[in-house]
Each structure stands twice: as C-alpha cells, then as structure tokens.
Amino acid sequence: MHNPYLPYPVRISDIITETEDRNLKTFEYVFINPEDEEKFDYQPGQFAELSIAGKGEIPIGIASSPVEKGFLKFTVNKVGLVSTHLHNMKVGDVMGVRGPLGNWYPWDKMEGKNVVIIGGGFAFTTLRSSIVYMLANREKFKEIHVIYGARTPGMLLYVDELKEWEKRDDIHMHITVDATDDPDWKYNTGFVPTITDQKAPPATTDTYAIVCGPPIMIKFTQPVLDKLKYKHDHIIMSLENRMKCGIGICGHCNIGRHLVCKDGPVFTLDQLNKMPKEY
C-alpha cells in the first residue's frame, strides 16, 4: 500500500535571501531519486509539505512552475520551529518534500480568458508559479494583469523577474509599495486596493481575478472588486490553515465540511461566502 505520508528525499540546491529583513528565503530543491520528479506532477496553485527529520513538516505553496524542469522552489517566511530551522540549513543539506497537495487555480476555466493577479507581501509564491506558467503558454490567455505590492521595495519577492516582466508588452505589470523614500523607485506607490482601483481592468464574464495576500489586503481589495463589478465566482482566492497531513485525513484545517488541504487551498469567493469564516 502506497504511504501518502512519506516524503520524497530532496537536496537543497540553492538558497536565495529574498527580502531586506532576511525573513524570506527561497529554497530550490532537486530530487535525490530522479524518478520522484516525474511522480511530483503539479499545477500552479498547489502546495507541498516541506519535511525536516526531527523538526516536522510545514505546508508551503509551490513557487516554481511546472514549466520549469529539474527543480522545485519554495519561498518560506521564518515563523516557527520548522521554518526557523530551514532558514539555518545550507545548500547540499537533505530533507523531504511531500506532495503535490491540494487543488489549483482553475486553469481549464481560465483558458482563453483575461487573468488579473492581485498579490500582496509574501503571498506571491504560487502567483509567481502562475505567471511563469501563463507566460510559457501565452497563447492560451487573453490580457494578463499583475498587481503586486509590498511594504517597501526591499520587501518585494523575485525582484529580478518582476523587472523582466515589466519590460514585456504581453503582460501588464503594476508593481507597488506602500511607501518609499527611494528616489530610484520608478513604479507605483500606494496600497494594493488603491492600485487595484486605478489599474485593474473592468469586470467582464471573460475576466478572472486571483487574489492572494494578507487578510488586511483581502479585506480592502474585495470592496474594490465589487465596485469594478467582479462576480464572486470570478474571484479566486487561496487559503491557509494549520495543517498536518495535507491529504484530508488528520482533521486540522477544516472550514465547515471543506478541508483546506484537499478541497482547497483554492476557493472562489462565491464558495467562501457560504462557508464559516474559520481561516
């Protein structure tokens, strides 16, 4: 019987410190057994459990994209026991990855449609995966907008890629920071909801918004999307809850009858409106 709790052994192949506060690092992994990579067949929006022997497991969104082969990438905020230990690990160290887990953004529904990505802070990881995926399959989508904000320029993730995407004419980038005194900052200044109000395209039946960010950003972005007349089944969100098994068995992450790990993490706002606010 296949054991769904058993992680694939992986080796850390690269570590990038993403932000000026040094609390966010991106870890790149390679599979120790090459055949495991084929089994790890994922979609943008899914997550995995990062497993460290002796410490435990943490559920983290997959930041790499299925169109990138040979490695997996996860950006991890230093918060608790496992993430703190992970931040002290080095390139070459061995650990485990278990997944892919959960559902994903509705790529079949979004094919041939406009996609507006709205992200804030370090919740940009699976959004990065999505952007890389959409750019590699550019003909499958109509207009792509990205509104992404952080507190300061130094808190933005994947800065080099953001700059590259800014230069392209097949994706509308709206990068913003809450505030900065950096004279070289040439992008937007203002909170994500404000920039959404100014830059997001108006709602159509062919336009989907993917919203991912801290609760405060989500709280103030929703009225803006309502004002722009986005239908709640066209607003897609990704949730987090405390998890253990990641496969819908241990019971930790439920919201009503739904389990964030297995029925989510991706839900439409329409679905969330009918669920308890237990996230």
Next chain:
Amino acid sequence: MKVLKITKEDLAKGLDTLNKSFRLIGPVKDKDEEFHNFEELGQGELPDFNFRNTRLSPKSIVYPQSEKMFEYTLDSNDPEHDILIEVKKEPSPQVVVGIRPCDAKAFSLVKLNFDTPEYKDPYWLRRFEATTLLGLACHNPCSSCFCASAGSGPFNTESLDMLLVEEQGGYLAQVLTKKGEELAHTAGWTDEAGSDAQKQIDTMKEAAEKRIKSQISTDNLKNKLDMEIYEEPYWEDVSFSCINCGTCTYLCPTCWCFDVQDETCGNCGIRMRNWDSCMYPLFSLHGSGHNPRGEKLHRVRQRFMHKLKYYVDKYDSGIQCVGCGRCVNHCPVNIDIRRVCELMNRSEVCPVTTE
C-alpha cells in the same frame, strides 16, 4: 447467514484456542474494579462479559493513541541520514472479543475518513484488516445510551464479523462475514443452532431496543443550511460551561483527528502521530498567532457541527455518532450531545432556552 450455538464452556475453550494464533483483546475489569476496559488477554485469561460498556472506546485497538510512522537518523555518516524510512511492520492478526455493536459501528464511520478514493491511510487500514470483531449484543443498555436513534443499535451488526447474543446457558452466534466463518472454524465452534434461532435473536433484539429510553432526532439536520445552524445564538449557552478538557474527543469512538510530531533521541528519532483534539486552541493556531477558532465557542461548535452536520453533508450519510453515551457520562460540566442535537435539529426557531 449461519447461527451457531456456543455453550459458555465452548466459548472459553474456543477463546483459549484463538489466543494461540491471535492477539486476543477483550474487556477486563480495571485493577481498582471500578470499570472495564479492553486489554490484551494473556494465555488462559478470559474476557469479563459482566459489563455494560468499557470506560474507553476500543478505537485504540485499530488506531493507537500514539503510533510510529517513520524512523530517521541524523548521523551524517549514514548514507540515509535525514531521510524518513517507513517502519515495515505488519500488524499482527488480532481478535476483539466482546466489543459492543455501537463501538463496532464506529469503525465503519471512521473508515470513510481513512479510506478515501484518493488517499489510503496505510496504518489504520492495515490494522483494521488484521482485526476480527467478535461482538457482544447488549441486553441491558445504560440510561445514557441512544444508539437506536443514532443509526446503530444494541444488536447492530455493521463492521462485526460475528455477534454473540447471550441466552440461558450460553450464546447464539451470528456468523456475519468470511472472517467470522474462519474465526468460528479456528475456535472449533461448529454446532449450528436450531431453525428458530434467528427468530429468537430478533425477539431479543426488539426487547433490547425497547429498553433504550434515550433518543435523539436527526431528521432535519440534512435539510438545514450549515451556516443557518452555525449562526444560531444557542452556541453561546451550549459552550458556556465547557472547560475545553477534551474528554469527549478522547473517549469518543468516532473522533479521529491526529497530530504529527517528531521525537529525536541522540541521532535517531521517529515521526509519530498522536490523537489530537479540536477542543484545544493549538489545534487550529496559525504560525502568525492568528487563530480561526480562538474562542471556546468556536471549538465547541466545531465539534458538534462536525459530528452532526458537516459529516452528514460530506458523506451524505447519518451522523458521526453511534450513541454510546460516553461523552454524556463523562463530561465534567454535563454538556449533553443529545440536547445539542435537539437544538440543531429543531425545525422552528424558538427562544433560546437551555433550562
């Protein structure tokens, strides 16, 4: 279905035989002689059937409170260091004798969680497959038993391989599955009961069901919206006295939630899982400090909503409760699932009263 006749002597003899090839587990009186619990029976030791039900549910027989999942070494000289290794240990075949029908039925409710189309929990499933359940019908239910209206019953046969029904001088035994047949064969129980045995059992069953005075109504649960029940004002009163001790989840035969922890000693360690309880704040606490169920009202509501509403909707089935009454008997502040079920199930909204 075959019905056997087993004398008390033959039962003892058969169990003795079974004890040689199985791990035999049965109810025994606690050393302080206050209550019964399921324990492994030593050679020659017999189960004590002079009990109503055990203090703890027998769920740990299939789903131990603490269970080793993986092993690892952190010794960097070992080529497999930091890699989790599956503990390859097949569970030994075991027979649970004297399990009550409610507790056996609980396994079939819990199985829906551990045995899903996408993921199979190998630990629970392997142990369940290695287990034969030899049930004991209830003639004298406790005053807090409400199994008959909770989808179970004193003679319910779900999940059981054999059911023993006590009668004068011995037992009538319904052989329910292939496992049950093999068990009877190994034990040497071969005397078939007379043609009216099934009728006899049915009569006793009816009498036993009549003795259950306590009941619940669940007919409206499915039709209500979950948010409608969730937002009811009575949760404040229901949860008011709760001290979040977790006794209800610990005793409940259908509570299945678990936590996963690593434990290292020197360079070696294990990853294990332990029963967890939705009554504890840590159960849902985020790394950020945010807690979606930070108040006890949230947690008490979660437990009842899960058992009586979420489960019903998710599996399109009955409730996740077999009416064993343990949580009713042992709640230190007298929270009563029967009363909560009544509130959740009532069809018209009336003023909140909790007496």
